[in-house]
Amino acid sequence: MIDFRYHLVSIVAIFLALTVGIVLGSTVLETAFYKSAEETTAQLRQWNSENRDKITALQAREDGNASFVTAHTADLVRGQLPGERFVLIEAPGAPAGRRDDIVKVLGDSGAVYTGRVSLTEKFLAADQTNVVDQLASTVAPAGTRFADGASPYEKAAAVLAGAVVTGDRGQAGREDPAAVSVLEAFQTGGFLAMGGSPAQRATVAIVVSPDQAYEGEDAEAQTAAMVSLAAGLDSAGLGTVMVGTTAASGTGGVISALHDAGEAASNVSTVDTVDMPAGRVTVVYALREQLAGRSGAYGVGSDITAFAPPAAPGISPSPKPMASGG
Structure with a gap:
């Protein structure tokens, strides 16, 4: 039968192994780990900055397009x-x-x-x-x-x-x-x-x-x-x-x-x-x-044929045929 002292020795051995692992990890692997983490962080920061700049540029273009269309809407639909x-x-x-x-x-x-x-x-x-x-x-x-x-x-x-x-x-x-x-x-x-x-x-x-x-x-x-x-x-x-x-x-x-x-x-x-x-x-x-x-x-969503129909100022509308009934 396994007695209490055996369990105690086993537990002590486990904690000793963990302690040795931590010490080795913090000394042998510390330099390589931190170097890799710093490189990854720097790359992520660069990508984040680039994406933020792209978003800012796209938003500026969209705002400019919207302002232009708003200013000329009356001319576009007159x-x-x-x-x-x-x-x-x-x-x-x-x-x-x-x-x-x-x-x-x-x-x-x-x-x-x-x-x-x-x-x-x-x-x-x-x-x-x-x-x-x-x-x-x-x-x-x-x-x-x-x-x-x-x-x-x-x-x-x-x-x-x-x-x-x-x-x-x-x-x-x-x-x-x-x-x-x-x-x-x-x-x-x-x-x-x-x-x-x-x-x-x-x-x-x-x-x-x-x-x-x-x-x-x-x-x-x-x-x-x-x-x-x-x-x-x-x-x-x-x-x-x-x-x-x-x-x-x-x-x-x-x-x-x-x-x-x-x-x-x-x-x-x-x-x-x-x-x-x-x-x-x-x-x-x-x-x-x-x-x-x-x-x-x-528009721009799914199943769209085009952003807009072609402008045709000279079009002469003709009524669509009436549906029968109702």
């Missing part, structure tokens, strides 16, 4: 959308502070702002889906026909789109009683807020997406609802552009979902640089392109 009426549709979670910059650049292009519709969090709440379905069916103008198997949000998209946009320029700018009833019903239900006079229907729409992807178990359904709304606006009017930041065109973002939405992706244009002066100019060009019957995905 005459692109003369007399065209536009409405803003803000998705739940979209930053309200973005609307003024969009309205200004569209105004510089000659377009006329009718108003905005800001959807609330309640509009996308899972426990409100049936309410949205019933409300859309109840307030739909006489003669409205929903597609077979239409989801609650596809119905809501058709009804709301018909209330704020039109494909008939002769009806644009005129307050439609049916449109007023639809918007007031959704507002009374707490599903949206309004500014301006969106019932004085526009011909084109800008959908402002949230900067970040929706989260939680209902995120996919919420994202799909906003894609349906953009598709509905495009069908009811002469053109729709969904705008946001690169986060919106990343994984799970609303713009990314639109890019994967088949027919909607080929009809609705997107711009994921609306937080940049050049991106807001791109919104104008994208709307002008929509009026000419074309679409594209613009």
Whole structure:
């Protein structure tokens, strides 16, 4: 049997070995270790300094580009959308502070702002889906026909789109009683807020997406609802552009979902640089392109076709064909 003295001797031997190792390490390996550490630290400091200089230079270039575009925005967009009426549709979670910059650049292009519709969090709440379905069916103008198997949000998209946009320029700018009833019903239900006079229907729409992807178990359904709304606006009017930041065109973002939405992706244009002066100019060009019957995905994120459509001051927009039904 192993007695206590054996354990004691073993423990003493272990500590003695550790002590000898420490002494040897601090004397034999000390010089080589510290030299290597100093060289690595010096290299890291150099790389850090170089990267910091590159970041500073890139930021200066970006600030300069932004200042230049801001100073010349009016010249870049002048005459692109003369007399065209536009409405803003803000998705739940979209930053309200973005609307003024969009309205200004569209105004510089000659377009006329009718108003905005800001959807609330309640509009996308899972426990409100049936309410949205019933409300859309109840307030739909006489003669409205929903597609077979239409989801609650596809119905809501058709009804709301018909209330704020039109494909008939002769009806644009005129307050439609049916449109007023639809918007007031959704507002009374707490599903949206309004500014301006969106019932004085526009011909084109800008959908402002949230900067970040929706989260939680209902995120996919919420994202799909906003894609349906953009598709509905495009069908009811002469053109729709969904705008946001690169986060919106990343994984799970609303713009990314639109890019994967088949027919909607080929009809609705997107711009994921609306937080940049050049991106807001791109919104104008994208709307002008929509009026000419074309679409594209613009910006710097994934699934993008180009930073912006080509500028074409002499373009003569022609209405896109109206979708049947709804």
